[in-house]
Every structure is written in structure tokens, then in C-alpha cells.
Amino acid sequence: MADYLTVTALTKYLKRKFTADPYLQQVYLTGEVSNFRRRPRHQYFSLKDDNAVINVTLFQGVFNQLPFELTDGMQVNIIGHLDLYAPSGNYSILVDKIMPDGVGALALQFEQLKNKLQTEGVFNQLQRPIPKFPQKIAVVTSPSGAVIRDIMTTVQRRYPIAQIFLYPAVVQGKGAVPSIIKQLQKVAIQDYDVLIIGRGGGSIEDLWAFNDEQLARELIKMPMPIISSVGHETDTTITDFVADQRAATPTAAAELATPMQLIDVWQTNVDLQGRLTTLMAHRLQQMDERLKRVQSSVVLTSPARLYEGVSQRLDIAKHQLEQNFQQILSLKQHQLALTNQRLIPSATQKLVQNRQKFGQLVNALNLVSPLAVLARGYSVVTQDEQVVRTVDALEIDTQIKIRVADGDVSAVVTEKRKNNEQ
Template sequence: MPRQILSVGELTIYLQSKLETDPTLQGIWVEGELSNFMRHSSGHMYFTIKDSTARLKCVMFKGHNLRLRFRPTDGMAVMAHGSITIYPKSGEYQLYIDAMEPSGLGSLFLAYEQLKEKLTAEGLFDNSRKRPIPEMPAKVALITSPTGAAVRDMIKVLRRRRTDVDIIIIPAQVQGAGAAESLAKAVRLLGMVGADSAIIGRGGGSIEELWAFNEEVLVREVANAPIPIISAVGHETDFTLTDLAADLRAPTPSAAAELATADGAQFCRHLLQLDSRMTRTLAKRIEQMRREVQRLETSAVLSRPERFLGGRRQEIDQLSVRMGRAMLIALENRKSQFNGAIGRLEALSPLGTLRRGYSICLNQQEQLVRKASEVHRGDAVKVILASGRLACLVEEVEDAGDAEDI
């Protein structure tokens, strides 16, 4: 019998077809512990599921892992659903996973805790982000199912407390597939309807029915809403991430309507109390001012003003005399300083020197003659006196040598 020889590729393809056509290995659940978890940049997840006796390589492609409600990590016990096949390039069999959930701990609860931890770390639930709810809004928006009991309860309470408040309903799907996106879209519309505040909520239900209010897309929209939001999801014992992100949490939709606006009758009573208090305060102030006027009318200053003014007039007279004397003394001092300056200027002035009998001699070029050697016999010179000038002719020059100028 001739030997049948298979290539590695042929054998691998044969085994792959066997595994993929075996109904026992398709659509199976496998339970174990995650290890070597890696999320590729493509979005695909690669990891191993193990127990005390064996290991199983697993792949979960992006299209499937986007539906996960929790964040897988090493060491986590999980139940994975998928089919067994062979990866030809490595020749290893592996589980292609299409669904996965935590083992033991409920997947919804784990997803809730993980998302809560993530958003808390971002500061999305900080009290510093909370805004006050307007006490007397002109318009309140209700984001809920338009046909549920919750919307009827909220409208009834709002009308009882404020007959004049304007109510606008933004309908949204509150449970099931697509509910979170529907609610998030309704929150985004708040910036366009002109409401002063809003209530988002629904009646009670199971955790699965209320789960839309724990979805990240809605929680982020509520935290960043353009107006203050009151969250009222389910009953008092129900607590969702939307409650944490809202500006105020109410235990029920009816309670949210109570918190959304002040009681109209109570508000009117409060206004009357303020009016009465203001009237009493004003009357008290007027009485105080009347008594002050009476006191001033009987005071010595106003009853006999001449006595008060007489003393002030005497002070003014004394100050006037003192001011006049001070001005005369200052004027004399300035005059003395001025005369002294005039004397010093006179002593330094060339005209002063001429008046004392001296003269200035200039040659024909109008240059000052300082020495006899600077002119010659027959030169014409000008002599400047204190009063007038002389035109002179030099008849004789007597040189004084190096004698200094007088």
C-alpha cells in the first residue's frame, strides 16, 4: 500500500475542517482564568484561559469585544462562548470568542463598578461640578417615556406646585437596545428648548431594565448637560451612574418634580412674609430718622446758631491777621534777597566797572586791546566810557613789558 504523504499545510487544513465541523466544539462555553491579556492596536483581544490542568489560547475580535460590559484583566474568572479552530500559521488550536462574561460575579454589576471607578477617577462625579437647581423655573424639561406612569406623576406634581410652570416633554426610549443613545440624544436637545432645568428618569424595574442609565454615553451627556438636571431612576433603592452624574438625585420621579420647583402657595406666603418684614424695617428706619431730626432741631447749634458762628468768626479774624503778617514778612524777605542779588550782579557787570572810572579800548577791528604792544603809533582806536565813546589816534606807545593787566 503506497504511503500517503501530507504537507504540513494540508494536515493543518484537514484538522481545521474537522474541528470547525464538529458540533461539540462549536458554540461552546469555556470557564477559566484570564492570563496574558493583550488588547492589540487593531482593537482585537488576545489572551489565554487556564485552569489548574491546561491552557487555551483565545481570540476575541473587535466587533465582538465592543459589546463587553466589563473590562477584562489578568486573573479574572470568566465564562467565554465561542468555537474551536486552528490558526494555520502557528498550528495551534484556539477559541474564537463571540461573548464573554465574568464568572461568579454578575457581569452587569462588574461593569457598573468598573465604569464607576473610571468616571470617578476623571472627576465626573465631583460635588464641585454640581449646579444648584432653580427654585422658580419658568420651564422644566422632562426626559422620559411619553407613555409611562412616571411622566404622568411628574406632570401632576409640577402642576400642583406651580400652575404657571411651562412643561416640555422630550420623549426617549428608557429601556432595551438603543435606550442609552436615545436618552443621550434627548439630553443634547436641552440646549435648544429653552428650559431652566430638567428631570431625567423612569419608573422602577430590574437592573437589566434600568441598565441604560448606567451606560457611559448617557452618563457623560448628563454630567455635561447645558442646564441643571435632576435624576430620578426607578425606586428609592435603585442607584444608577446617571444619579451620580446629575446635579441632584431624587428617589422617585414624583420626588424629582417636588425638587424641581418651589411650591407656588408656599412661595407666595414667603413673599408676603418678606413684604411684611420689609415694611416693619422701613417704618423702624423712618422713626429713627424722625427722632434724629427732632434731636438736631433742639440742639444748641441749630437753636442758637449765632453763638456757634460767633466763635468761628473770631477764629477767622485771628487767622486773617496772622496770615497778613506772615505775607508781609515773606515779602520783605524776598525783597532783601532780590536787592542782594542786584548788588552782586552790579559788582560783576562791565557797566559797573566803567562807572567806577575804567574804560574799554578797541582797535580798528573792534577787538579788545589789553596791552600797549597790541597797537602802534598812528593807529586809530575807540575808547568806551561809562557814558559815550571816544575816537582816538595813538601818538605814543609806552610798553609796560610783561606787567599784568589792570
């Protein structure tokens, strides 16, 4: 009877074969990255060619050290070892090192960073002009290289009155980027007219510090214009794209930072002075001629003639105003006469009507007048200025006053009697 293996036993056997086989401890593979999708930690994708596919595991520590951005479809070379994952039964290559195939990793990283910054518009942010007559020039470079010597020699020859301030930095190797950034931060707080940053020629590895993204973003923050002089004329770095001006050599950088030679500056100033003197003399001559024309003008020689035309126009305007006033006055008088002709008959008729109405009202008032009643033989009895209306209002021996039509009579009550009493 045959002995059957468990799946676990077979898988353990195969895993041991993978891990023990010396030919599988370091495998060199080349192929195309497939099904790559970035994950938070470890990366899992496939490596394929025309006829086969193998799983790839890229742990976080190796992935974080990649000097380029891994993308789907990229052709890469991988160094790693094979292993079998027991729970799924799948085998894969665990990456120890990965690099682009056909192009150097640094060159690829350079292109990727360049495209990134260009898309952000970083290369268009610094477009500042270089001052024509700088007083203070800051230089960030190695203190022992030929760069600073070439810059100092050129400035001394062309424009010796400019001051050069060296900020020594490591320009190659692992500590170059922190060193350069530290010196840039010192320069930024000073009042410099222009900054030169650079180093001599070398390989792409030697110049790699000047392709750093952090350094590029630090340069963007610098308050003064920047001249980049990194490597030879054929070398190009990210710093060159970020700077306001790029110089092929340190000498060219110093020439960009300074005007023409001092003797030429002096001659230019002499020429400008001569042109200014000629211009001022011509201007003074023009002003003198203008002054003479003004002095000989009618305004100053015969000022009274200025008022002749004005006086005539004033007389004409006054005469016209008087005529207009007379016309308006005549028109208003005529309108008043027409109004009076219509108003007097109407007012007279209205007066007659009012007099008739007044007479009617007087007659009606006389009919109810107390005086008219008295005139017909009636009288009014009052006591203490109050009209006596009833017998009960009076007492015997009370003093009363009787008013008749033509006067008053004083009397004393001696007897009183109501109408219904006998």
C-alpha cells in the first residue's frame, strides 16, 4: 500500500528545496513589471516576459530605499531569492535589489523628479533679474575647489568693488544635501544681492546632491536671485532648472553676477555724463527760447489789449440782457392787464351776491333777536345777573331787575303767585 503525503508535508518539503538550493539563494531576473499597485507597506506584483510570469514580493525596507519611482510596465532587473508561501502554495521571488533595465536608476530618478517639478510649475517660479551693480555676492560651494577661486578671480578682474562671501559646504556624497541646505538657510537671512551655488565637474553620482528635491524646494524660498554653476557645460541638474540663471562654468557665473569690467563701467558713466550734459544744455536752450517768446507776447507787452474783446462782449451781453428784461416785463404787464379785465367784473358780481346774502342773514337774525322780542312789549327778569324763569326761583323782598326795550327797572318782590293758584 502506497504512503500518502499530507499537503502540509509536501509543502514543507518543497519549501525546504527552495530555501536549501544554492542556485535559488541569489537569482538574477529581468522582465516587465505587471499588476503593480502601490500598497501602504509591502509591495506585491508580477514580473513577466513573453512566455512566463512570476510573483514578486518587495518588502517595505527595500521599497523605501528605491531612488526611482516604480511603475507598471517598467522593464527592471531584480536580484533576489526564491521562497514558497505555504498557506497559498505559491512561490515568489523576494527582492533584495531592483533597478531599471537599460537606463541607470539615477538617470530615471532625475527624469521623474524633473517631470514632477515641471508639472508643479516650480521651474517657472524664479524669473528674477540679476542686479547690474551688486555690492554683496554670496557663494555656496566647496572652500577648497576651483569654483571659488575662479569666481574670486573673475570678480576681482571685472568688478573689484563687489564683496564675496563664501559659505563653505560639502558638495558631494551623503552629507552634501544637508550641508548645502544649512548654508542656504544662513544666506537667506542676510542681505545679499545675488547667490552663486555650484561645484566642479564630475559623474552623475558626483553631482547627485544638486538633483535633490528638498534642495530644489529650499532654493525656491531664497529671497535673492540665484545663479547655478554645477558641473561642466554638458551637465544638467535640477538646481540648474530651479535657478534664475544657469552658467556653464564658475567663471561664467561670476560674469553673470557682475557688470562689464570696471574700466568699461567708468567709460560708460563718462559717456552717459556727456550725453546728459548735452541733453540738459539742449533742454535749457529750449526753455530759454520759450521764455523769450513768452516775454515778447502780447500778454506781457500790452496787457490792456487782453481786456478789449472781453469788454466788448460784456457790453453786448449787458445790452442783450436789458432787451430781454424789457420784453419779459412787457409780456407780464400785458398778462396782468388781461387778468384784471376778467377779474374785476367777476369780483363785482361776487360782491353784490355777498351783500344780498348778508342782508338776508341779518333779517333772519333780527327775527330771533331778544331785542326784537323786547320791542314787542316783553321784558326779562334777572336776579344777580341770572335770568328768572319760574316763580319758585324768587323769594319775597328779593331785589330783582326788569329789562324792557328801552332800559332797565329795579324792583322788590312783594308778592308771588303761580298761574294755577287763586
